[in-house]
Amino acid sequence: MHAINILLAQINPHIGDLRKNIEKHLRLIKKAKKEGAGLVIFPELSLTGYFLKDSVYDMGVNIDSEEASIFKPLYKASLDLNVSVIAGFVEKDENYNFYNSSFCISKGKIINVHRKVYLPTYGMFEELRYFKPGGGFSIFDMAGVKASILTCEDVWHLSSSYIAVNKGAHIIIVNSASPARGIMTGLNKFTSIKMWEELLSVIAFYYRSYVIYVNRVGYEDGIGFSGGSCIFSPSGEMERGMNYLEEGTMKVGINLDLLNNERFKTPLIRDENLNLTLKEIEGILNKDKEIIK
């Protein structure tokens, strides 16, 4: 059996306090070790908080510079305890652009960085005001399992998971900071939670993949984040879910034999016609070009 254990860390980060958040992360990395998990996943911007506004400027860290030494305790913990860590932070590049990024640290080193591609800038959101969009979706090897990180709004664009899965991802890791909003007569959860759970189920089922959703909790200026972190199996069912609105952790298992089974029974990924998609997209883009002319 090919299985790995993962700890979902549904936390309430301290807004704008990198040091306090690093301490919080270290406590949970230790907890992951204790519970026998090889990977711990934190929510979007877990090291900084979400509605940073102008403090984005103070939170940015260039991971290729001296500034990154603040993360050394995380690198060390991942090496000493043999626990990989996915966490969110404000990344600053050499040209002083800021990104809403997530890194995966394994054995003392950063093995993957995902820069959030789709930055919501409508309603209560203003990410594009501060961040530069990432340039794509990558897959990386997580203890022998191919994974891809999509951050919150990335998943609302179905093309993101399409790309990740066709690049070879078996697990789609969704880290998020989703505010609880919308009530409906007869519904026992916020409508935002309902939308999320339906979306994640569809992605897991039609892309025949594990989907792990880690959402934060806590309040920032009255806006509450809904939590409800969960895991969907490649059959589209929610295997387990955490409480809404409450801090906590949950250990989940990924079993690649089950993924193998689902992909054999319904080989949607095998049958995906990438050439056709490419041709159609080229057609769409060329038509746009013609209109511009």
Add this chain to the structure above:
Amino acid sequence: MKKELPKIDEHNFPIIYKHLSYFIKDEVAKAGLKSVVLGLSGGVDSTVACYIAANALGKDSVTALLMPYENSSKASLEDALKTVGLLGISHYVIDITKQINEYFGNKKNSAGKDEIRVRKGNKMARERMAVLYDYSYKLKSLVLGTSNKSELLLGYGTIYGDMASALNPIGDIYKTQIYQLAKHLGVPESIIQKPPSADLWAGQSDETELGFTYEAADSIMYLLIDKIYKPEVVVSLGYDENLVNRIYDKIKKSQYKRRMPLIAKISERTINIDFRYLRDWS
């Protein structure tokens, strides 16, 4: 069906209750405090806010101030005392008659009866605010707001009076929904049943003064605000044109009450314009 104002019912009540309670708990803790103080009138709004606060922080961390004026409804004061007793919270009764009458004096005012009534009402609301903020300092407690979404949108409140607070758990909940919430919280029937009133003068009624019922206004405001439907679209759905326009007008005209004062920009970085941080920043 989807175009109707959602009801707070037995299905969504638990998560709403949890959410509002955690909101108070989390934001009070972030302010470095443990408790709240609120003005308890005996009306449904402040009673609901009080129930949620007691659940969030525990009965020992909520203080209610009952601040009657000489002509305030005696029944409402009784209702407020009932809530205090049921929740087991501490309370103070602070009569504001003296300072209000002292300010206005007995001399005949050249202004009309209605105008002096409104001025007196505003003064009472601000006097209560001033007492609340004094107790906020005295008790190291945040002032809990008790304005609902309907009155905030309609501007049916006194700026820097009852509209002033540090935290408001019910400001995104329409009056119609407040009644539903009150039922699920187990608020006494006498509080739920009485007609909505600011109780600034004897026999005052919100709905008479506004000229429409909260139920009618809430269903329209839900479409205008929550659903971002233009007034003409709301009218096309079968709502009374005159009422839709009146409500939309009230919302627009009272926008100033919902914002911080305007600051003339002169520097490179100006408070609330391009100096942008959360209140939770620290």
